[in-house]
Amino acid sequence: MTLRIAYLCMESVFSVRPLEALLAAGHDVRFLLRPLGPLSTRADPTLKRHRGFDIAMRRLLGLNLDEDRTNPFAIAADRDIPAWLCGSANTPLVRQLLVREKVDLIVVAFFNQLLTPMIIDAVPLGAINMHPSLLPHHRGPAPLFWTFKNGDDHSGLTIHRIAPGEDDGAILAAETIPLTFGTSGEDLIDQLADVAAAGVCDAIHRVVAGDHGTQQDHRLATRAPRPGPFDVVIDPSLSAKRIFSFARGVGRWNNLVVNVGGDVLRVLDAVDIDADRHLPGELVQIGDDLLLGAADGVVRLRTRRLTS
Helix, strand or coil, X not given: CCCEEEEEECCCXXXXXXXXXXXXXXXXXXXXXXXXXXXXXXXXXXXXXXXXXXXXXXXXXXXXXXXXXXXXXXXXXXXXXXXXXXXXXXXXXXXXXXXXXXXXXXXXXXXCCCCCXXXXXXXXXXXXXXXXXXXXXXXXXCHHHHHHHCCCCEEEEEEEECCCCCCCCCEEEEEEEECCCCCCHHHHHHHHHHHHHHHHHHHHHHHHCCCCCECCCHHHCCECCCCCCCCCECCCCCCHHHHHHHHHHHCCCCCCEXXXXXXXXXXXXXXXXXXXXXXXXXXXXXCCEEEXXXXXXXXXXXXXXXXX
């Protein structure tokens, strides 16, 4: 059955691959909707068309062609699918757009706003979301950060119905992804994107068939809030493996820092571990690298100085 779908997304391979799967299956993606800007714009009632002119010009000039991997708007431009930018997704204007396009189902893949009943109830089949954790674990906007911060040995992908709460809707499908030591955040997102692409159409079939999904056990719920200033500071008292996994997992896309005397260093990545050296509490800077001593080894971190 072909459905008319509104696709809510942002720039990420996690948004691109499920979109490609929906189009390959023949679903009619009526439009894409992306937030206008940073979180501060969520109160902005603006809704405007994205014209795609910049994408067309970059392609004409042969520039930034690899952006298609992470830019769902580039896919939309290829397929002549309308793309929209919104401040808040929860406005009468967005509801009117859903109704005007006769959308059957909203599909969300990496979107930084919760949907209200006004939006969910505007379409016959409601909304589903692809969440990068095994719900009810790591509900919230930053599940991957806390997966690496907590030293989890697995991640996962949950496709669930969207309810008015935060990632608390009934589960349609879930798949565990083991985390091997040293997995980067980018590698995990690639795996999650593949699982989402493989499962989204089956989840839609279940919705069409009237499957309401399995209710989450709210007693087991944990939150994954956006990290605060203290959450991004690397704790030297952790094990070398925990520090390495945390920095390798989120260093390139979160502002991790470590304090070295009076300096604050931005941690970009983890390079290696020397398990034969044991220098707990020692910090030695060599060029752009920082050697951080833990009880079970020395971690080499790639850094950049922020303050002095």
